[in-house]
Amino acid sequence: MTVKTDYVNINSMWSAVLIEELWRLGVRHCCIAPGSRSAPLTFAVAAHQGMTRHVHFDERGLGFFALGLAKASQEPVALITTSGTAVANLYPAIIEAHQSGIPLVVLTADRPPELIDCGANQAIDQRNIFGNYTGATLDLPTPDRSISLRWLLGSIDQAYARSSVSGLPVHINCMFREPLYPHQVEETVHIENDVYLASIQPWIASLRTYTEYFVPELTRLPDIGRWQHFIDGKGLIVVGRVMPETNVNVIVQLSERLGWPLIADVQSQLHGHPKAIRHADLLLASSASESLFDKVDRVLHIGGYLTSKRLDQFMGRHHWQAYWMLDPAPRRVDTGQRQNVRLVGDIDSVGHQLLRSSEGIQADREWSTPLTARAEQLGELLNSRRPGQLGEQWLGASLGELLPPGSSLFLGNSLPIRMVDIFSTHHLPRVYASRGVSGIDGLIATAAGCAAGNQGPMVLLIGDISFLHDLNSLHLAAQCKTPLVIVLINNDGGGIFYVTTRGCSNDAARVNDYFVTPHGLAAQHAAELFGIDYFAPQSINDFKAQFNKACSKVGCTIMEVFTESGLGAKSILITTDRTS
Secondary structure, eight states: OOOOSOOSSHHHHHHHHHHHHHHHTTOOEEEEOOOSTTHHHHHHHHHOTTOEEEEOSOHHHHHHHHHHHHHHHTSOEEEEEOSTHHHHTTHHHHHHHHHHTOOEEEEEEEOOGGGSSSSOTTOOOOTTTTGGGSSEEEEEOOOOTTSOHHHHHHHHHHHHHHHHTTTOOEEEEEEOOSOOSTTOOOSOSOOOHHHHHGGGHHHHHSSSOSSOOOOOOOOOOOOHHHHHHHTSSOEEEEEOOOOTTSOTHHHHHHHHHHTOOEEEOTTTTOTTOTTSBSOHHHHHHOHHHHHHHHTOOEEEEESSOOSOHHHHHHHHHSOOSEEEEEESSOOOOOTTOOOOEEEESOHHHHHHHHHHTTTTOOOOOGGGHHHHHHHHHHHHHHHHTOOSSSSHHHHHHHHHHHOOTTOEEEEOTTHHHHHHHHHOOSOOOSEEEOOSSOOSTTHHHHHHHHHHHHOSOEEEEEEHHHHHHTGGGHHHHHTOSSEEEEEEEEOSSOTTHHHHTTTOGGGHHHHIIIIIOOOOOOSHHHHHHTTOEEEOOOSHHHHHHHHHHHHTSSEEEEEEEEOOTTHHHHHHHHHHHHHO
16 A cells, blocks of 8 residues: 655544554454544545445444454454544443454544543543553554654554454544644645655555564473373363354364363354264253263363353362363453463464374273263253244254354344253354353344454344344444344343243242333334344244245345243253253
8 A cells, every 4th residue: 555645734644644554454444433533534544445444323333343343354453433422332342352352443533632621522531441451552642743653653563562462452542633634734834744754755665564563372382291191081171162263173183082072162163063062051950960070070171251151160160180271362261260271372273282292192982971972862852842833942943954054143142142052953163152241232233243254144143132222233234245134032021031030939020120121122113214124934934934035135134033021031941950
């Protein structure tokens, strides 16, 4: 790319240099919310030939869209907002990005210092507004020719390097004085652009960043003797959240080489794999399986957060002789404080190193055979009791089987992800979710961002409260250029609370009024408002027919499945009780 020299004001020049450097750092997508104070940044992006632009009027939804786009593309994504509460609206997405290890570059426009804390319009203190949820924060001064552009470029590179090491968001706060638009000339007699730009001419002429940071990846592992001592026992491999593009075959190979059972979370890209133990959550709830799990004395935990609370609690309370974890990010994911070896590195490369260190191992598979047999019995029992009517349990068990090849599944939080985790037996190789904070906000926007990032069919399974919470983001979904099918479970309220408040039968009215919060709303008119196709299937066959059409059609479709309030939660509780 090239940087112009004919800028009529300093704001335009700084913004152009900033955006060009972000592009050289690998940023290819920029999400923009309209605003005047951010106009210098917006015009710089609009003029940049290499940047793909996404525009949305709601900063909160835009933040989650960028999050999904970064997840699916596995590249950093930039965000631009104006000053004031527009910045604060990004906070939920920044928190989720921090917890999930997703890189975002947050560019927030700000008032100059003389307009802060004096009653000026749309002016708040934005410095470090996101607290510890960013990997780095860069507070830029107001653009000024007395400040070298070398300092600007070096500061951008340094902040980006500090955050990207951990895959975390970086916040760059940009203070702008007027003029804000590129056609508005500064109140100076002569602007010496050529002189000001001379110090960075080598950078302008190149395609490299001003400062190149090289961060070495982890290559050193515990010595082979320590690894072989660790695997000499009755072990278990537990796979948490793994990103869809990861080569998970190495995990299966490790399981087979060591003879260790493999438990795969619904976010692991291995859920339902023929080599993985199915219905682990129900197994852990079963008293008949308790003695089988007691035999396990060591665990290799691969990937991040676990969906199953029961599995997470088991990992925390079990008395392990050794607990090793492997994940690309160095963040701590250990609610029970049991881990004693932490491997930070790429799952594929580290996994293959561990495989090579395991050559010649004679796996003892006999001790785990009863555990595998018990899982198969549970699977047969659930299959025989698969419901014959359209509802939450049927969707949890069957949706994966209906997905077309090459498509992805985004699982909404609360009941939807639990229904799939518990009941599905089909291999789910491309699963997205927002489990960093497990919030229900921004799920439509995040799924739309994922769809834009991977350019393939996307299916979002979402509950009605989550859907209503992110209604504005249907505008983003409506612009989707690939199939995006929103399967909406409408059980008239927060169905998860029938599970969490179990035992509160004497307070049924309070549970209903203050937790479930029935709303009596449907999505049809919302779909019409945003120009989205809508169906409300009444039977399983009707659902299958409409679902297949929606998955093969470019654009967004909402399929609303109405279910009886509490029925999905009841199916979880009944199934758990019957298999215990």
